[in-house]
Amino acid sequence: KDSSPSDIDYGLPSSYYVFVVGHCEEWPEGREEQGDIGLYNEFLASGVPQNQTMLVRDQACTQANCERQLLNLLQHTRRGTTLVFSYGGHGKAAGFKTIQETWRFRSVVEMIDVHFAGERVLFLVDCCASGNLATWLAPPHVRQKKYACLTTSLQYMATSDVGEEWVTNLATIKSLQCGGGRVPLSTLIEYIADRTVIAMQDQYTAYVSEGVDCDACDWLPRRQEQQRVDTTTPTLVLPKLELDIPRRARVSSQITVGDYVFYKHPGGCVEWVGSNNNRYMTPGWYFASIEVDRDELVDLKVQCTFDFRLHWMVEGVPRKQLINMFYLDQTWMMPRKFARTQVSLAKQFKYLDYSLAANTTLQAVDADGQTRQALVVDWRDFHWLECIHNLESEDVGAHVPIRWAHNQALELLATRKIRRPIVASEPFPQFNSIDNRNERAKWTRTVMLRSFNSSGKILCNAQSVLNTDDLRAFWPDEGRWYRASPLNPDTISPEILATHSQFRPEGGMYCPVLYEDGEEALVPLVYIRKRNAEDSQGSTTRSNRAQSILSYFLQTR
Secondary structure (H helix, E strand, O other), X not given: OOOOHHHOOOOOHHHEEEXXXXXXXXXXXXXXXXXXXXXXXXXXXXXXXXXXXXXXXXHHOEHHHHHHHHHHHXXXXXXXXXXXXXEEOOEOOOEEEOEOOEEXXXXXXXXXXXXXXXXXXXXXXXOOOOOHHHHOOOOOOOOOXXXXXXXXXXXXXXXXXXXXXXXXXXXXXXXXXXXXXXXXXXXXXXXXXXXXXXXXXXOOEEEEOOOOOOOOOOXXXXXXXXXXXXXXXXXXXXXXXXXXXXXXXXXXXXXXXXXXXXXXXXXXXXXXXXXXXXXXXXXXXXXXXXXXXXXXXXXXXXXXXXXXXXXXXXXXXXXXXXXXXXXXXXXXXXXXXXXXXXXXXXXXXXXXXXXXXXXXXXXXXXOXXXXXXXXXXXXXHOOHHHHHOOOOOOOOEEEEEEEEOOOOOEEEEEHXXXXXXXXXXXXXXXXXXXXXXXXXXXXXHHHHHHHHHHOOEEEOOHHHHHOOOOEEEEEXXXXXXXXXXEOOHHHOOHHHHOOHHHXXXXXXXXXXXXXXXXXXXXXXXXXXXXXXXXXXXXXXXXXHHHHHHHHHHXXXX
C-alpha cells in the first residue's frame, strides 16, 4: 500500500534523489570543498543512497548526455520523494549552456514534471539568467509537482564574475552540515540571498510553487547520525544583512520619490497592486521604487522577481535598512542580435511595441486569414534574426512578438492583425513609397522613437534637466561612475536609440551621454548626476534634482 503524502517523512535521506551538473572547468578552485563536487559529496555524507544520485561534470556535460542521465535517474524514482537538481556553469536566457548546445529550461522542467514519480523538486542553480528557469514553473504553466527554485540571478541577468564563485553550493553544504532537515527552506533562501549580496553584489532570487510550506524543515535530508532530534545540533546562523549593511551599499539621505532601491522582504504573503490576489514571496532583496518619502521612513512599490508586471506596496521602511540601486544594479542580458534587428526593422518602418506585456493572451489573424489565439513572448526570448525575414512588406508600424497556440510557431506580428485586446495603430507610409533618402532617414528615426516611447520612456537632454554639462554617469556592468558629457537627443543615431532596453529601470527619463572613454550610451536619468553636487552615491540633492526636472518639463511644454 502506498503512503499518502501526509504519512511521508521527507527528511529521510533515502527519500532523496540528487542530480548535479558541474560544467565548471574554468572555476577549479574550491570545487571539491564548496563547488559541485563538494555539494554532491555532502549529499552522500548525509546518507542519500549513491544509486539515487548522479554527478555529470566537465566534458560529459553535453545536452544529450545530461538529458540521458537525468531521464535514467527519473525513471528509477518512486512516490514520496524529493528531487534535488543542481546546475553550476554558464547560462543563457533560454537555458543551460552545455557543450556546444543549450539545454533549454523548458525541456528540463517538462522532463522532470512528466517522469519524476515523487512530489517535490528543489532547484539549486548557479549561472547567468538562472531566474528564467522559474518562468517555466510559474503560471500560466500548469505543473504537477511542488517546486522550490533557488537561483543566483534574476531573469535575463548575468551573475557577477567577482567574489565567491560557490555561494549557493556553500550555503547548501553548510545547511546539510547543520542538520539539513532541521533548516527551514525560508532560512536557507534568506541565508543565500544575504550571502550573495555580501560576496557577489548580486541579487539572489527564489520561486516556490503555490502551497509550498517554506517553514518546513524537510527540504534537505537529515544526516544519518541526526535521525533523532538532537537539541545540541548547530543551526544555520543568518547574517541579518539588513541590520548591518556595508557602507558602500547604504542609501543616501538624499534619495526621494522616484528613486530606486533594494528592499529586504522578510518572507510572507503580499497583495499585488491593482488586485485582490495575494501570494507568498520568499525572503530576499527586491528591486523597489520610492513612492512616498517620510524623511527617515519611506513607502515602497516592490517588484516581483518572476513576473515584472506584478508589484506590492510596503509602508514605513527605515532608510537604513535599504540598499542603494547602484550596489546591486545590473543590465539585462540583451541579445547581441536584438539592437541590430531593431534598426533593420526601423529602416522598413516597422518597430517593436513594448506596451503589450509578456504572457498577454491575444486573438489575432494569422497568415491564412484565420483568427487564432496567441501569447505575447518576452522580447528577450524572441528569435529575432529567424523571424524578421518573413515579415510582409506592407505590415509597417507596430509589431509584437507572439507564439501561436495551435502550432507553437513564433512570429513578429503586426498589431493591426490583433483583434482582442483592441490595440491602437497609427498610420505609416509604405517603405517603397518613399524614395528620398533623407525622408527615409526621418521616418526610420520616427519609428525608433515610437518603439522607445511604447516602453514608457521619455527622451531628454541631461544638460537641460540638470542645468550643467559637467556630469558623472554610472555604468552598471562595472559598478562605477565615470565622467560624462550630455549629447543632443535629436542627433543620436538609431543604433544608440536601440540600446535603451538593456537597462533595468522600466519607464522614466532617458538621456544620451558620452562617457569619458568615448562610448556613447542612452541611459536612465537616475544614472546621471552633477559632478559638483554629489554624495557617496554620486547623487544630487533631492531639492535641486526635483527642481531641475520640474523646470525641464515647464520649458518643454
